[in-house]
Amino acid sequence: xxxxxxxxxxxxxxxxxxxxxxxxxxxxxxxxxxxxxxxxxxxxxxxxxxxxxxxxxxxxxxxxxxxxxxxxxxxxxxxxxxxxxxxxxxxxxxxxxxxxxxxxxxxxxxxxxxxxxxxxxxxxxxx
Amino acid sequence: xxxxxxxxxxxxxxxxxxxxxxxxxxxxxxxxxxxxxxxxxxxxxxxxxxxxxxxxxxxxxxxxxxxxxxxxxxxxxxxxxxxxxxxxxxxxxxxxxxxxxxxxxxxxxxxxxxxxxxxxxxxxxxx
DNA sequence: TTTGCTGCAAATTCTTTGCACTGGG
DNA sequence: CCCAGTGCAAAGAATTTGCAGCAAA
Numbered sequence: 001x002x003x004x005x006x007x008x009x010x011x012x013x014x015x016x017x018x019x020x021x022x023x024x025x026x027x028x029x030x031x032x033x034x035x036x037x038x039x040x041x042x043x044x045x046x047x048x049x050x051x052x053x054x055x056x057x058x059x060x061x062x063x064x065x066x067x068x069x070x071x072x073x074x075x076x077x078x079x080x081x082x083x084x085x086x087x088x089x090x091x092x093x094x095x096x097x098x099x100x101x102x103x104x105x106x107x108x109x110x111x112x113x114x115x116x117x118x119x120x121x122x123x124x125x126x127x
Numbered sequence: 128x129x130x131x132x133x134x135x136x137x138x139x140x141x142x143x144x145x146x147x148x149x150x151x152x153x154x155x156x157x158x159x160x161x162x163x164x165x166x167x168x169x170x171x172x173x174x175x176x177x178x179x180x181x182x183x184x185x186x187x188x189x190x191x192x193x194x195x196x197x198x199x200x201x202x203x204x205x206x207x208x209x210x211x212x213x214x215x216x217x218x219x220x221x222x223x224x225x226x227x228x229x230x231x232x233x234x235x236x237x238x239x240x241x242x243x244x245x246x247x248x249x250x251x252x253x254x
Numbered sequence: 255t256t257t258g259c260t261g262c263a264a265a266t267t268c269t270t271t272g273c274a275c276t277g278g279g
Numbered sequence: 280c281c282c283a284g285t286g287c288a289a290a291g292a293a294t295t296t297g298c299a300g301c302a303a304a
Contacts, residue, residue: 001279001283002283002284003278003282003283004278005277005278005283007284007285024269037285037287038285038286039285039286039287040268040269040286041269041270041271041288042285044268044269044270045284046284048269048270060187060189061187062187063267063268064269065268065269075226077230077232080235089229090228090229095239096241098217098218098222099202099204099215099217099239099241101217102217103241104246105206105213105246105248107241108207108242108243109242110239110241111239111240111241111242112226112237112238112239112240113238114230114234114236115235115237116232116233116234116235116236117232117233117235118232119232122232122233128257128258128304130258130259130302130303130304131303132258132259132260134259151293151294164260164261164262165260165261166260166263167293168260168295169260171293171294171295172260172295175294190292191292191293191294192293
């Protein structure tokens with residue numbers, strides 16, 4: 001049985017409020033001030049548990065793993081200039097269809113990552 | 128200037144001959160018998176260098192990083208049953224278009240991973 | 255000869271685990 | 280009460296780095 005814990009609640013809130021894709025370390029250091037004896041292990045344990053319950057999604061990146069509250073199927077965009085990680089809405093049907101075209105197995109899930117220059121950096125470099 | 132090294136050559140060959148997506152550890156243990164004082168550090172260094180030169184592609188996975196000789200744009204398929212990593216040909220244009228539909232930045236590259244049951248496992252479970 | 259490459263081992267980084275303790279149900 | 284959840288520190292796994300010797304160019 002899953003019990004309530006204020007640590008888990010705080011982690012969920014933080015992820016939800018940020019709306020972006022922080023690492024476990026980031027969440028930890030943001031929560032630490034208000035919960036001085038929070039442990040990084042607790043953060044990892046809860047993130048893993050939340051993922052198991054389907055409440056969050058993990059994003060495997062070079063270096064550290066990132067976590068995402070978003071439930072809707074979408075893709076991620078990694079800016080090569082500033083390192084930002086953004087969401088891009090994509091149509092599940094279309095993606096799966098493309099994969100299925102040249103593959104006879106069964107596709108149950110997918111993950112799409114785009115790389116390039118984010119709108120912000122494009123604006124900056126134009127200035 | 129990049130110098131020839133038999134270690135690097137061996138790593139490239141192994142990657143090319145296998146045709147699949149081994150981890151650095153796998154390559155290392157396969158080459159070790161014929162090169163007894165090969166070091167895992169050398170394997171990592173060369174894989175990173177080859178990636179920088181564009182000769183190979185890295186695939187970031189849960190756990191360990193995998194390496195791929197394939198240059199053509201394609202997607203990867205991860206079998207949830209047997210853990211196999213396979214290639215799926217995909218059309219670059221189509222994928223980038225889908226991303227671009229809801230995003231104003233510039234998409235320069237992408238990576239697509241599919242998850243599901245591979246043809247082999249489908250056959251087995253049917254038996 | 256010069257400078258990249260190698261092997262080795264130690265160091266890092268990210269994440270997980272063991273354990274005694276606390277607190278929700 | 281009982282067991283999931285916690286904090287801490289130690290353990291792990293994957294990868295990187297420092298350095299002295301070796302070997303391409």
